[in-house]
Amino acid sequence: MKQKLQARLAQHLTLTPQLQQSIRLLQLSSLELNEEIGRALEENPLLERLDDPLANTTRFQADGSIIRQPVSSGETPYDESAHGSSGEPSDLTAPFENTSGSAEHDHLIWDSAKASDRHPDDERFQPQLEAPPESLKEHLRSQMRLAVRNQRQRALAELIIDALDSNGYLQETLEEMIEWLPAELGIAHKELEETLVCIQGFDPPGVGARNSAECLAIQIRLMQNIPYIVRKQALNIVENHLKLFAQRDFIRLKKALECDDEDLREATEVIRRCNPHPGAAYANDAADVVIPEIVVVKKDGAWHAELNTDAMPKIRINRMYGDVLKSASNKTSLNTRFQEAKWLIRNINQRFETILKVSEAIIERQQNFFSFGATSMRPLVLREIADTLGLHESTISRVTTQKFMLTPLGIFELKYFFGSHIATEGGGEASSTAIREKIKQLIATEDRKKPYSDNKIAQILAREGLVIARRTIAKYRDILKIPPASLRKSL
Numbered sequence: 279m280k281q282k283l284q285a286r287l288a289q290h291l292t293l294t295p296q297l298q299q300s301i302r303l304l305q306l307s308s309l310e311l312n313e314e315i316g317r318a319l320e321e322n323p324l325l326e327r328l329d330d331p332l333a334n335t336t337r338f339q340a341d342g343s344i345i346r347q348p349v350s351s352g353e354t355p356y357d358e359s360a361h362g363s364s365g366e367p368s369d370l371t372a373p374f375e376n377t378s379g380s381a382e383h384d385h386l387i388w389d390s391a392k393a394s395d396r397h398p399d400d401e402r403f404q405p406q407l408e409a410p411p412e413s414l415k416e417h418l419r420s421q422m423r424l425a426v427r428n429q430r431q432r433a434l435a436e437l438i439i440d441a442l443d444s445n446g447y448l449q450e451t452l453e454e455m456i457e458w459l460p461a462e463l464g465i466a467h468k469e470l471e472e473t474l475v476c477i478q479g480f481d482p483p484g485v486g487a488r489n490s491a492e493c494l495a496i497q498i499r500l501m502q503n504i505p506y507i508v509r510k511q512a513l514n515i516v517e518n519h520l521k522l523f524a525q526r527d528f529i530r531l532k533k534a535l536e537c538d539d540e541d542l543r544e545a546t547e548v549i550r551r552c553n554p555h556p557g558a559a560y561a562n563d564a565a566d567v568v569i570p571e572i573v574v575v576k577k578d579g580a581w582h583a584e585l586n587t588d589a590m591p592k593i594r595i596n597r598m599y600g601d602v603l604k605s606a607s608n609k610t611s612l613n614t615r616f617q618e619a620k621w622l623i624r625n626i627n628q629r630f631e632t633i634l635k636v637s638e639a640i641i642e643r644q645q646n647f648f649s650f651g652a653t654s655m656r657p658l659v660l661r662e663i664a665d666t667l668g669l670h671e672s673t674i675s676r677v678t679t680q681k682f683m684l685t686p687l688g689i690f691e692l693k694y695f696f697g698s699h700i701a702t703e704g705g706g707e708a709s710s711t712a713i714r715e716k717i718k719q720l721i722a723t724e725d726r727k728k729p730y731s732d733n734k735i736a737q738i739l740a741r742e743g744l745v746i747a748r749r750t751i752a753k754y755r756d757i758l759k760i761p762p763a764s765l766r767k768s769l
Contacts, residue, residue, distance in 0.1 A: 300625040304632060304673070307680035308569040308589050315591050324599045324612070324619045328592040414446060414485070414560035415439050421480045434465070434473040438486065446485035446557030447493070448474070484556035491520050497552040504548060511535060511545035523549070526767045543769045570684035571630070572637040574648060581648045583637040585630055586684065593626070595619055636677045639663050640695045647695070648685060652715035657699030657707050700746065708744055714754045721760055729766040
């Protein structure tokens with residue numbers, strides 16, 4: 279077979295780096311976007327950020343007086359058109375800021391040598407960092423230093439405290455701890471048991487327990503002003519019949535305890551006052567922060583979307599480097615950084631514009647939700663918004679993921695407003711979100727002695743014209759994290 283070279287002309291689609299960056303920024307949450315901007319600021323010297331998180335913080339001087347660092351105002355972005363560039367759009371600040379600053383402001387910012395109010399070497403102006411909260415083990419060690427005087431017992435107490443998990447439970451048995459301890463120390467099981475009992479008397483009550491039954495029993499014994507009979511019944515439940523109590527099998531529980539409803543109710547109230555996770559209050563897990571990109575407001579009797587300015591990072595091209603770019607003879611490296619900075623700012627602008635358009639389309643279709651609540655949610659799918667805005671469904675999916683909306687009813691992810699439809703007997707449609715809200719309301723108003731089963735909920739909804747299978751009710755109840763009827767029952 280003879281080999282030969284042949285030239286062909288063909289068309290194909292290619293994702294440019296700018297388009298790839300635009301897609302990546304679109305699917306980031308607000309926190310991830312700020313992290314991405316932080317990396318860009320470190321890599322590209324032409325970029326600078328105007329909304330310094332530390333610029334408006336409250337600080338304290340050595341004498342206790344309060345100082346506040348105001349955010350500088352009147353700053354204007356670098357104007358590309360004023361420096362003889364290629365004539366491209368001068369959207370060099372993000373997002374949605376006016377790029378045509380006044381000459382007066384330019385003079386104040388760039389021509390005047392204004393000294394900074396903060397000096398990096400002045401300790402009084404350094405951020406005042408909050409001390410980390412006390413951990414569970416630190417809290418127990420501070421009590422141990424006051425309660426235990428014997429050095430040997432202190433060492434054993436340190437050993438046991440280090441073996442506790444974040445909830446305050448002992449992760450290893452005493453036998454396992456003795457096995458890996460050096461034999462020459464001569465530590466007996468009784469000695470270790472006595473040290474554990476000492477720790478179990480520390481705050482918070484229930485710490486140092488080996489299982490949930492022991493944790494609850496420790497707390498019940500430490501409770502004040504509990505009648506002897508009630509305390510005895512509660513201890514009997516947690517030590518011998520905790521499984522029946524967890525399953526809410528009150529009939530078998532009364533039979534095992536040989537008591538009536540009133541006695542069981544009093545013992546149950548005592549148990550419910552206990553905390554099965556005593557160490558959880560000292561956990562240092564930081565809560566996830568939700569920053570809504572959209573704020574819903576009512577104007578002229580209708581609901582509208584507005585961008586949350588606090589969630590919009592403000593970055594721009596550094597004026598000094600822009601001047602260097604204008605006068606430099608070799609502009610190759612600076613031009614590359616300049617184009618990267620422009621595309622980043624432009625893509626951030628486009629990200630917020632797209633989020634605003636999608637949010638406006640959602641609010642237009644869910645007006646009843648904002649006026650009357652979740653039960654008035656109408657069915658909505660991604661395809662409907664995509665066809666309205668002329669975008670692809672994947673773009674709508676990226677926009678609505680981890681993007682949040684502040685409404686009079688609370689903060690919701692944009693995906694919350696989408697839900698499949700269920701046909702009604704009258705020929706209409708109901709949103710799955712509205713049905714879940716109806717299920718939540720039914721369970722909230724049920725008789726706790728006779729809670730609704732999934733079949734009963736399906737029958738109630740059927741009388742309202744919503745014919746739903748029992749398994750669908752169970753699925754929605756699991757989504758709402760509502761336990762079944764057997765676990766909702768109470769005396």
